[in-house]
Amino acid sequence: SQKIEQNSEALNIQEGKTATLTCNYTNYSPAYLQWYRQDPGRGPVFLLLIRENEKEKRKERLKVTFDTTLKQSLFHITASQPADSATYLCALGQGAQKLVFGQGTRLTINP
Amino acid sequence: GAVVSQHPSWVICKSGTSVKIECRSLDFQATTMFWYRQFPKQSLMLMATSNEGSKATYEQGVEKDKFLINHASLTLSTLTVTSAHPEDSSFYICSARWETQYFGPGTRLLVL
Numbered sequence: 001s002q003k004i005e006q007n008s009e010a011l012n013i014q015e016g017k018t019a020t021l022t023c024n025y026t027n028y029s030p031a032y033l034q035w036y037r038q039d040p041g042r043g044p045v046f047l048l049l050i051r052e053n054e055k056e057k058r059k060e061r062l063k064v065t066f067d068t069t070l071k072q073s074l075f076h077i078t079a080s081q082p083a084d085s086a087t088y089l090c091a092l093g094q095g096a097q098k099l100v101f102g103q104g105t106r107l108t109i110n111p
Numbered sequence: 112g113a114v115v116s117q118h119p120s121w122v123i124c125k126s127g128t129s130v131k132i133e134c135r136s137l138d139f140q141a142t143t144m145f146w147y148r149q150f151p152k153q154s155l156m157l158m159a160t161s162n163e164g165s166k167a168t169y170e171q172g173v174e175k176d177k178f179l180i181n182h183a184s185l186t187l188s189t190l191t192v193t194s195a196h197p198e199d200s201s202f203y204i205c206s207a208r209w210e211t212q213y214f215g216p217g218t219r220l221l222v223l
Contacts, residue, residue, distance in 0.1 A: 034211060043204045043214035044155070089154065098145065099212055103154045
């Protein structure tokens, strides 16, 4: 069955450093991969989408890589700030159909 | 753009009653909306896919007679939890598809 694993349940990073989150998947061939941010008691907020034929995507301080050979995506936040503290979810999709979500990584940026 | 709203944001009800949750895409039309449930410290679990003008497609293990979904227009889908019980208490989140999925703020349901 499809399995998506985000490397750690929780990650603590010092402010100003680069936070790197990992998303691995098995038994799946996604056409695209997305990253969302979720704050407590709120719905997920879309951050970035990367397609299977793309290696890297950037948006301001965010960078996502997608390696379909390793079946892995890395999500980087550079110059991290306490306001970046949240749970980050990766999600895989094919076409216009449903997304399959990882369990999330709770990121805390310490001042 | 791509704003999705949900109403109510939270609801408390007695066991055995029915609760309706609305999901609206405010600035775009969505032929497809999705309903998720999220338990504390867990990820989103897809309950059903809602297509405008047709019956919803439910995920395995989700009771379609208990979780009624109606997608009557391109901007509105509703989820009705019928005969709610305490184990239905959860955070319900909808999303609407426009290029990608955009999520509503969620509805917290507490069944006493």
